[in-house]
Amino acid sequence: MKYSSFWRLHDKLEEGIEQARLAHRGYEKKGGGEGGRYLPPPVRNGSIHTSVRLACAIRYFAGGSPYDLMGKYGISHTVVMESVWYVVEAVNNLQEMDIEYPESAEEQDKIALQFKQVSLAGIDICAGAIDGILIWIKKPAMKEAAGAECGQAKFLCGRKGKFGLNCQAVSDVRGQILDISIAYGGSSSDCLAFERSKLFDRCENGLMKNGNVIFGDNAYLNTQYMATPYTNVSGIELQNQR
Template identity: 40%
Template sequence: MALRYFSGGDPLDIADLHGVADDEVLNSVWDITDAIHLTPEMNITFPETYHDQIECAQGFKVKSRIDIECCVGCIDGMLVWMNQPTSKDQKVIGFGPTKFFCGQKKKFGLNMMGVCDSQRRFIWVKVNMPGAASDFYAFDESVLKQKLEATGFLRPCLCLFGDNAYVNSTYMCTPWRNVCQGLKDSMNFFHSQVRINIECAFGILVHRWGILRKPMPVNISVGEILSLVLALCKLHNYCINKKSAVDPPCEADVANIMMLGGLFLPWMDNSKDAYWEYNSRDRPNELLDGGVHMDDHTEAQRRQYRHDLDKPCHKILAEVIRMGYERPDYSRDRLQAGEDEL
């Protein structure tokens, strides 16, 4: 019952199918959620030893066309969609009602920060900021950032890969801004080829657990949402470890998601195949990129990292220049086509 609910199923339909009372569905959900959190093997942990960090970086190197070997994880933010929170809910994370409204996506929600490895498993997840928070601010307030800045925690020359919501530093590599050709543009392509793994991780998460494609039910508190989302991330990792396919949702669940104003994912929802893999055409755009803004921080806060030495972005660019790497023509054509559409 819980898995069907996680997949976006209607609790009334689920209860009818199993011949149980309506409230038994949510009882099952919280029993399973608690069991997941009580299983140490399913904990999500950022690699803290140099050996484990190097292992993560080697995974990304295998996926990189130019053997980028400095990426220990890819970071991004996603909106966890919810209904307007109550006064009690607002106290859970200590922000007022307007902070839960994401102006970029015109939805109430929470900013979920995630870091994934090369297999698109989450190695760090935090859901403690309202939907209006920028990814920069959410990361700036995180314990992970404090750890990365602590001497000796992160192996030298390793870093996270993020988009331009973040800023280049000794432990963060982001794309070069305002370039559309030349060597920096080529570096941006190879950077994106690695960074896209976190977008895929979020995409797979949303596709597998359809409850994230619609507003969280009003009878689930913010505290319960935090617990539920973390459990879904743990199950996401478990499924990847077990090489479990992402099955297309049943028609009843798609109908329930659509009825509640949820996201329609045409590539998946129209699929009749028994086995389905994440496709970029089903990128959950309505949930991603909501934290790419500067409404809660200043340019000065971003510039404080400008004079950091030994930034990974400079080293990667130097390697691109030395080896003469260029963005592939097919990618340039696709980029131009996308710009024309916009």
């Protein structure tokens, strides 16, 4: 990320990060008068700037270790992880950063045209490609699983042997995410996870325009708005019969 890009992102998230910090600090205003007369809890090494919290979150999301960030910024492990969640909350509350598949036929046609330009077969109705990915997590505690109203095993992907969340994402030809949903644990199939998404409901209610469809692999079902591969395209079974 360029230095200028970081600060543009910070300007958008600064207020949300600070609001998240204040909401989660667990300190009540006390005393008389409007807002009370009080002193906030002391900060041993001074206040931590929102830019530091954003930098910690970005580096953590890129795979950085919280322990490296502790040494880099002179903060505790707790502060690093708190900063990550403050940034997550700030992003989730910023409407400008909502990711939702476009409703308009013009936008869908534009996406389809981009796919057509790289299609050797001249396919001109692909207005997005969908696939699932396992977002790895540590094994959730019993309490965390109970909070999600399911057992720990629901987060285990048997095929990959890892705990995680089933993420469904639609992208354009450049890989830019057009829609994203995380509603199920890693044990869920892509088809079921997609049918739990908001995008599925929108598609069922006529989201796709001008004959455009989303392309997916054979983990999904062939419908009026979803194109999946035909079976035996390579003709292997026919060859074996000969």
